[in-house]
Amino acid sequence: MSAKSPAAGPSLQVRIGALTLKNPLLAASGTCGYGVEIAHVVDLSTLGGIVTKGLYLAARDGCEVPRIVETPAGLLNAIGLQGVGIRVFVDKFLPQLRAYDTAVIVNVCGETVEEYAEVSRIASEAPGVHALEINISCPNVKTGGIAFGIDPVMTHDVVAAVRRASSLPVIPKLSPNVTDITVFARACEEAGADAISCVNTFLGLAIDVESKKPKLAFGTGGLSGPAIRPLAVRMTWQAARAVKIPIIGIGGIASANDALEFFIAGAAAVQVGTLNFSRPNIYAEIEGGLVDYLTRHELSGIHALSGTLQYPR
């Protein structure tokens, strides 16, 4: 990893397994579509990478509306992985995405281990896909999804199958809805994962008291946003100490300061999710804040900050 000298300004470049990102800021899955949707609002080339909306083999229509509801400092969503399917993505969107200087990471979904493997194989053969994020943690589908992410054995099976099906960096995305995240981090490492995304949304429920029905048509949903940040930072810290592979921190990042918490906790890179909806240009602000911080603290690069938390015990 070419860590520039402070003179040349701190380096934001990071390595995620075989993948090198020009900066550690990624747009999280499900919050930036297939990238092209936001290309006119934010310059994709300023991002280290974008993670696509979850993709199965076939197209899916997702849940009924309402699909999103705001909660205190949070967003509860049950989209249900509406998507065009991996083939349409490869044929229609990927070519447009390649015009931008940013890493393209496909968020892989499946109802069976075989589907995960097949989607991964198709994505891997397409030119312009840089890595696979394995979504074993979506709380908003009735089959698959989170079921794979709360059982260490199933987690291992899915990751191992994808590992066999692809030579791209494999990045399982963990569910926070577990007692001990380190168990799942280790299962992923043993199954051959190159990195770990930490974390997906927390299972929540919001109720409309007048109708006595859930506010979301699906019922429960996944909680994201600043509300969950302290929990996501804690899990990132736990996971980073449990495994050797890099951790991508995710959860409630709304400023450079928030991102710094994840790096210090042990993240090698971070993803911004919910805040894409209200602050599409937040990346420039975060990048500026990181450079300023690294300069003030005389660090050669962001990689030198990862895992520097001074924990009391």
Added chain:
Amino acid sequence: MSAKSPAAGPSLQVRIGALTLKNPLLAASGTCGYGVEIAHVVDLSTLGGIVTKGLYLAARDGCEVPRIVETPAGLLNAIGLQGVGIRVFVDKFLPQLRAYDTAVIVNVCGETVEEYAEVSRIASEAPGVHALEINISCPNVKTGGIAFGIDPVMTHDVVAAVRRASSLPVIPKLSPNVTDITVFARACEEAGADAISCVNTFLGLAIDVESKKPKLAFGTGGLSGPAIRPLAVRMTWQAARAVKIPIIGIGGIASANDALEFFIAGAAAVQVGTLNFSRPNIYAEIEGGLVDYLTRHELSGIHALSGTLQYPR
């Protein structure tokens, strides 16, 4: 349970096992001291009950400061169960508390199963204690605490031991830091619990990026406040469907509407925690809101609202 006729106004009376509360609003453990501290700010007789700060056999000095830090719509705390010990509580505070028309619930802590049992025995023999809340879910102590709450077998052992040691209603308080809260709810029911408190705080971490140290002296802390409400409502709903004993809903209640979400999800009563700090008089507001809602919906009492959620599946 004497459900008044709508004419006489809706009833707020609820039963928690053998314990009858004149209203379903309790002050949560650790957020109202031993009750007497707030007696001059809020009329304790307007509360259904108060749950004491966690009590061990001996007095404890707790964690170093900083012990609390604000997060988005949340509060992260690591107090470390500072307390006077059960005997001093019984001798010094309990007599003063008995002057008020409110149920006194002792929050029982222990480093061993035996200590839980002994604290429970002492509390049970003291006149004026109405029930025991078993704290198997404090994330801020190095021994005991949450360890008991994230292992169903240990949960069962603690609850069973307390059950044997006391004839008072036994109310284990569950930790939300688990994959499946229903497993723990059932373990409590099988061990003879009369009700379940749902939930304690979520394990979180906040980092001061300039010093690269946790913002709390203890390191990690427990997240509470509105931020966690959707997660606590979901767990209350899951627990209520898993067991027959009543559930006491806890987590981020800041208004009558928030409390109603818990009742509809299946809670028989609720506790207000963090909001005691900023809105000590919130109980009157919540009680007024409940009565208004029950009247508008022509319900005989709050008991008739519990578990009325119309879930889509």
Added chain:
Amino acid sequence: QGTRGPARRGKIRGTRPEVTDPGPAAADRVCPLVRRESLGGAYALLTFEHRELAQAKAGQFAMIQPEAPGDLILRRPFSIMDTDPVSGRFTIFLKAVGPGSRTVFDLREGENARVLGPLGRGFSPPREGERVFLAGGGYGVAPFALFSRVLPPGRAALHLFYGGRSAVDLPLIGELERRDIPMTLSTDDGSRGEKGRVTGPLLSALSETAGNARLYACGPGAMMQAVARIAAEREIPCEVSLDPWMGCGVGTCLGCVVKIQEPGEAGPKNRPACTEGPVFDSRRVIWPHGDPA
């Protein structure tokens, strides 16, 4: 929720002209509030300054929140009611109904708002010689202010049916009169204009209409659905502007999907109203509650 298709499927004429100027590119801008006018109760007119946004097309909207940090995460969508490309200003008509609209409602002159826009596909222009009938209610009447001003020659043949529950629910009358838009008012309780729904006067007008007509509806769902039904029965081209709950405005959150069935498709698909709409050919819309009796 079961969803049924439209009652009758007449021959579907392509009602959206191939080339519709999409308007200026969307971007996230910070705009100062230069004028705030209360229209009484929860209603207000807010005029912001921004060159590009002042180029917005009729029917487009923007995602807006105060620049000052608040306790809400998402912005809220508001239609561009009117623009002044010369002075570089645009106006929204706002009804405060909850926390999000309230934060915008509470903005004071001189304060800034974050405005992501202009967004969405607006109304398509009528064809030469078509008689244009507009049906508006609630905040939905807002975009017709701009729409009616920018209409090509056919303008004279335009007529607006503006309805609400009661007189107080027609706060925009003054603004619309100032733009001298021919109007027929109606209220459910008869406290202003004709008694009853907008569809009443609309129907009688249609029956008196010789030649081609085109409908545009924007307002409460039930009203738009009723107008769509009238259009379907008479095989009159009709556009409706839907307003599902929106999270991002740019097609990424998929929170705003509506069921749309394009010609030749086996069944309806969930499509984001923020990018494929908010204005849709009413014949493509599968209404959530099926057809009204």
Added chain:
Amino acid sequence: QGTRGPARRGKIRGTRPEVTDPGPAAADRVCPLVRRESLGGAYALLTFEHRELAQAKAGQFAMIQPEAPGDLILRRPFSIMDTDPVSGRFTIFLKAVGPGSRTVFDLREGENARVLGPLGRGFSPPREGERVFLAGGGYGVAPFALFSRVLPPGRAALHLFYGGRSAVDLPLIGELERRDIPMTLSTDDGSRGEKGRVTGPLLSALSETAGNARLYACGPGAMMQAVARIAAEREIPCEVSLDPWMGCGVGTCLGCVVKIQEPGEAGPKNRPACTEGPVFDSRRVIWPHGDPA
């Protein structure tokens, strides 16, 4: 963090008279802001109206937040700087340092604040004939405004040492002069008053003092610790007003504990500063960083 005990333990005289009027009972009140005066930069004086709170004792504080809902959960503690029992008003001196103080700082006249107070144990009055020396810095000087006004006869013998980093850090000079409190100013950079820390002029004053003296310190931790040390060495009674981070103000959150060792106790105990303080006999205080060299 290891914590060491005070350097020397002289004989400890009971410095807190048995009966100190605790002031009016604390309660949660909604108070209108009747006067807001900026003192430049991040400093402001805020005067609220409330009969009971206007009875607060010197050294007491209140937990304050705007009545309008915001995105913060906890209130913030602020000392009662002065009161006017007649008009039923009280004033706080505020420095905006972060989000919580900022929300109070941003209050406009006419808006309401939730004020929980008066809270805590204030300063104990000096004994007959004692010379009173006050050491204040930062917002810590605020409570001395009220304290000096309500002092019994001994008043003449009072002197305030007001110090800060630089001249701009002494924004309260005007207010204190208006109450003609005898003052000696000092700044670290010498831009106003004597160059150096407040302890400099305080020491020389003490050396010139015949008879009994009593010290009161309120300000940055290091300053209070230095004053406490001076008092300990000379066995002069001294009270310090501590300001740990506070969550509730009433003794329930236990977020504000400080290490206090009462006479006869084996070791220090964590005690809530909000109820047992914020004013403590300096000899009971175990400072977090031990004694300064």
